[in-house]
Amino acid sequence: MQSRNSLSASSPEQAGMSGAALARVDAHLKRNYIDAGRFAGTQLLVWRRGCIAHHAVQGLADVERNIPLGEDSIFRIYSMTKPITSVAFMMLVEEGRVALDEPVHKYIPQWKDLGVYRSGVTAPFLTRPPARPMLVIDLLRHTSGLTYGFQQRTNVDAAYRALKIGEIEKAGTMASMVADLATIPLEFSPGDAWNYSVSTDVLGYLIEKIAGQPFDQFLQQRIFDPLGMADTGFHVPAEKAHRLAACYAVDGRGGKVLQDDPATSSFLTPPSFISGGGGLCSTMADYLTFCRALLNRGELDGVRLIGPKTLALMTANHLPGHRDLTEMSTSMFSEANYAGIGFGLGLSVTMDPARAMIAGSAGEYAWGGAAGTAFWIDPAEDMIAILMTQLLPSSATQVRRELRSMIYAAITDSNI
Structure with a gap:
């Protein structure tokens, strides 16, 4: 079992995955997104069977200043804040202080x-x-x-x-x-x-x-500090500002333009609006820590966020009539919109991979952020996958669907 903050990859074969197939994922991202000028850079991580099966950092954090993306780069995770807020809320449910x-x-x-x-x-x-x-x-x-x-x-x-x-x-x-x-x-x-x-x-x-306490303090005391998520918060302090990646937006011609300069970003100062829906910045190491706690049924290294039954409740489909998003959604945009995908308590939930026409497992849960960050957790395969990048909007590419197909194709020893 790897330490909480290590991003060193083990042998993919140890995790039941093909190193050659995972290398093709990196090549795909470089050729079709970074070299093509669509993404400045990407950080991709796959965790399986208790270790990092694959971790790759490519491209730039800041194109204008030619700063490479680093393992410790800080990203605006936007709506990947939502699962953290939802877990925090369910802590209060577990304590009997509020009911669903x-x-x-x-x-x-x-x-x-x-x-x-x-x-x-x-x-x-x-x-x-x-x-x-x-x-x-x-x-x-x-x-x-x-x-x-x-x-x-x-x-x-x-x-x-x-x-x-x-x-x-x-x-x-x-x-x-x-x-x-x-x-x-x-x-x-x-x-x-x-x-x-x-x-x-x-x-x-x-x-x-x-x-009875500020929302950001609640997250700090109940989730970030206990898990050691030292680089996650609603603003980036001055001593870490050099690690904040630039954020880009599509320019309508297949390229990108600078949307948020890390030297002048509003994320460098504490906000007046503490957004539980999209306000956090984080790193790959920190978000992996949070995901590992979920994959481990709500607990990591002796720190329990929520109980296994509460997590099971959160990751069940709660759409009325057990319908999926295509049957219930009125949204012009969301971070998931496939047939066969339901929604739990703060997370999308895969009900039927065949209907969704994507590789995966029933019971997998996921979400993403507006600037292209994404994660999914597959308990059946004991696997986590996380993508970090910074391009608005996330709907501008199909990279998440492509990564699912390629990462699942790399599994050589399936648990199911």
Whole structure:
């Protein structure tokens, strides 16, 4: 068993994988993404059977300054914050301080009379009463009726954009977000659909309210410090600023433009809005540590985050009627949108790899971030895969699907 912070790879064969096949993954990333000018650089890691089967760092952290990507480079992980926030919330559930079937308005009274959108382009909107109240579980599984402004699909998400709710460049505070959301109707009655949304940001607000301490302090004391995730936080301190990678955005011509300069990034100072849905920066080593705790049924090296039964609950499909995302989703964008993929409590869950038409295992769970970072955990194969890169939006490429096919093809000794 490797130490918690080591990124040294063992023999792929020791992990039941082909070194030659994994080398083809690196070549694919270099040829089709880095040399092609789509990604500045990539860091890819595969963990299997208690060791790092493969780890490769390629390309640049900062094209403009010609700085190579390093093992300790710091990435904006955006929505890969969501599984961490969801685990933190489930800690409070385990302690009996909140229940999944409680109405959200128990904790946010000003939301008690939130209606469902009927018509209107600006406030006051015409609304109708929801079929039932929004429940805590709706926030965890994105069936709350909330949305993201970048969906650009309805007059409701237009209202989010007008108030700058849930934007990449965060504004306001968690309290101001909750107050603003009280003035905007729901997209749909809670439980009727799945829509990628600011729900996990609301969970961060609830954690702060229920735990009685700032949300970022809760994560630090309950997850980051115990696991030794020393490079994960809502901003990058001055002594680590040189390790922050540049973030790029697609330019519409198959290339990229600088979106966030690491020398002037807003991530260099503590934010006023602590985003449980997308505010964290982290490293490969730190996120691997978090994933290892999940793969090990909620515990790592004597540090237990949550119990095995709680993790099993989180990684079960919670979409009503056991439907998948294609049957329930109204989103124009999310970090997963395949048939055969359900959603648990903060994570996508593979129900049927054949329907999804991707290599994998039933019971695998995953998520990604807006700038292209991604991970998945496959308990059946005792495997973790993590990609770190910095290109907005994540939907600009099919690299995640390609990596799944190539990494699963490298397995020579399957557990199933």
